[in-house]
Amino acid sequence: MIKKALPQTGNKNQALSFDGVDIREDHDNEMISLTDLWKAAGGDKNRAPAQWLKLPGTKAFIKALEKQIVKISHSLLKSRGRLGTFAHWQIALAYAKYLSPELHLHVNEVYMRYRTGDITLADEILEKASTENQEWLAQKALSTVHRNKLTGTLKKHGVHGPFNFAKCTNNTYRGLYNRTARQLKADKNLPAKVNLREHMDTDELITVGFTEMVTRKDIEKRDVQGNTPCANSCLKMAKKVSTML
Structure with missing residues (x-):
């Protein structure tokens, strides 16, 4: 959790x-x-x-x-x-x-x-941050890179509309934590509209970023196309990563 x-x-x-x-x-x-x-x-x-x-x-x-x-x-x-x-x-x-x-x-x-x-x-x-926060900032930046790359791949492979992008994100969280983004925010007493990743720790950012990286590679390698197939790939790869945790 x-x-x-x-x-x-x-x-x-x-x-x-x-x-x-x-x-x-x-x-x-x-x-x-x-x-x-x-x-x-x-x-x-x-x-x-x-x-x-x-x-x-x-x-x-x-x-x-x-x-x-x-x-x-x-x-x-x-x-x-x-x-x-x-x-x-x-x-x-x-x-x-x-x-x-x-x-x-x-x-x-x-x-x-x-x-x-x-x-x-x-x-x-x-330069002003503590060593702990320097690590967090670095992983947050990498997480953003992986997220943007996955979003770009999803667009190229036929995902469209806010609902379907949100479904892909939720499938990533469901596969890793058995929770949706809304549920994870509720667990942390966060407002619904905040950016969840701003409130993840370093390990969580690494996990989510790695999952999105392997998901992107899976979609590209198998040439997955469409909203539902891409969302299924997000869930499948997240579950695979969760077995390593």
């Missing part, structure tokens, strides 16, 4: 820091901690998130942003108790600008690099 991993708001994927303060991010929901930004800027009580959010200009900005981002399925602001206040990245950038020009420039540069897929950012993250 998959173990509970660090929450998304932990330091495993930490990329942002300023003046010695780590600024937590929730990549699943594209949110940044306003509380950490405030601490990084010196922690002036008069400029705390709660005070800034009351300003008429701030309220107007958030209202306009809500109208612009019509497809978002969650609130742009979230209070997480002792973890502090998290906000959509555009709100966080506006708050950083309010707090400090230097902080705004730093957060803007780092977060934009993340959103545009600047791979050199990964080296900077790895």
Whole structure:
């Protein structure tokens, strides 16, 4: 069974820091901690998130942003108790600008690099990470590579539509753990829309990545075609890998 991993708001994927303060991010929901930004800027009580959010200009900005981002399925602001206040990245950038020009420039540069897929950012993250987290990040990257390659193969071999791609993924998890992605998330008390792999440990990432690699090779070697045959291959190869665990 998959173990509970660090929450998304932990330091495993930490990329942002300023003046010695780590600024937590929730990549699943594209949110940044306003509380950490405030601490990084010196922690002036008069400029705390709660005070800034009351300003008429701030309220107007958030209202306009809500109208612009019509497809978002969650609130742009979230209070997480002792973890502090998290906000959509555009709100966080506006708050950083309010707090400090230097902080705004730093957060803007780092977060934009993340959103545009600047791979050199990964080296900077790895340099700051612990040995354990360096290993996790490396395996997460490899897992993503194997997943993308398998997805490409599935497309070439006649898999189409979100339902059928999800079926292939679920068959991989069923073969390995006898659980669907939804069930695995429930076991870990995770929201349904989060990326499950962000909450897997290193061994689990290796297992899933290896399974998707051998599944891809099986589909290509046997020239499997179609939604159901490809999904069956995912299940069959996952079961084979599970016997080695």
